[in-house]
Amino acid sequence: MYSDKVMENFKNPQNTGEIPDADGVGTVGNPVCGDMMTMYIKVRDNRIEDIKFKTFGCGAAIATSSMTTQMAKGKTLEEALLISRKDVACELNGLPPVKMHCSNLAADALHAAIQDYYKKQQIKNEVKK
């Protein structure tokens, strides 16, 4: 049912865990639906210097989380915001159609983490003023 690339990322997921002093954190999904993930990013000079995830979900949910972190690491925030769900699925050599919308949430979690970073920066700037 899954591509070898998906299975590889499920067996040996990259960048799992938390970043305690993350600059941005994004959570999407809901345990009720069976998929939930949290992304943590560390930003330096407008680039994603470090990224980690925690995911509750099926094989596809874990594999897409792992793939998204690998794709985002080292990219500028603007570049990372352009990573779409479709890009993640392509990079994994495809996902079963039924998994495309329910488990392919990792790009959304990444975007949420970046938005959280922007929000925190804004607050920081306001405090400085």
Added chain:
Amino acid sequence: MNAQKVVNLDYAAGKPVDPRVKEAMLPYLDKYYGNPSSLHGIGQEGRVAIDQARKKVAELINAEKNETILFTSGATESNNLAIKGTANRYKDNGIKIITSKVEHMSVVNPIKYLSTKGFESNFITVDKYGVLDLDVLAKEVDEKTILVTVVFANNEIGTIEPIKEISRIVHSKNAIFHVDATAAAGQVPIDVQELGIDLLTISSNDMYGPKGVGALYVREGLRIEPLLHGGGQEKGLRSGTENTAGIVGFGKAAEITKQEMQINKDKLTRLRDRLIEGLLKPLPYTFLNGHPTNRLPDNVSIRYSFVEGESMLLSLDMNGVLVSSGSACASKTLEPSHVLLATGLKHEEAHGSIMFTLGRESSEEDIEYVIGLMPNIINRLREMSPLTPKELNK
């Protein structure tokens, strides 16, 4: 990865055909290929074999007459025939059909279909173990009720229903009682006369016979409408040339199952209880689904908090262990199992369930292997999960 062994703990999904059954079937594929309705030799050999198979199946459930057994294409057809056949026959007597919330889809969907055709349906609640609420049933069964259909034992959680008590309630209002014994038949003794069952569904593959064959027991004197109209086989209730080899295999499987039931039941119960104990003990936040003791000998359904079923299933598969999951993510519908939800589980709890079903080939070695694997699999997934409480991941 080394060449690993395969441990099948998904017997409920499909069973191998017993070699003795296969042997019995072979002559009816080539030597006696005739149509059992023909009057000549090769057809008549088939006719005799079908009648012998009918006797074996009747004996398994202690049916009052061999002719009460109708052969079908499997449990789905038997359930459809029982439900729609009763509804169509007795619609002038009433329109109410009652069932439980822990039925197989081949019972749920015929009833949902009938409710679009003017029938009323009522799904009775169950307790946290999946046992039907007899008080609610007694209130719901009334003069308008024509049919009550309840599973003998649920295939997902293994809980055995109080069939005799249900029968008493159903018959006190003169309704007809159908029991889906697909998962139970062959595992636990079933006596249709003693239990007071009017219609009973059984399947061949669930007792190590071939797939594509099943039976419906129809109590002597009870009349229902057919689904298939044609040449009038099976007393006009199931037209179509008989699947002779399949039916012969089913008969042989029923005979073996009856002879060996006690031995298999004792063995599986012992393995089942060891597996339950071995899975629950080492890990916190781990629970058994279904009734702790009053359950099918082959069924172990376990729920792990903070992890999702399909990722457990895949992890076990990587280690050569085959199981099923109660999660949406492993199904076509994206909804978690309605049976697990009916026992009061939240969606996220149902998502974290996996089902092990044992079979005749299961060994102590298989069980110990799985018990040994599970803590690493669960701990790895829990470490990755945002739902896991911090203190668990230390």
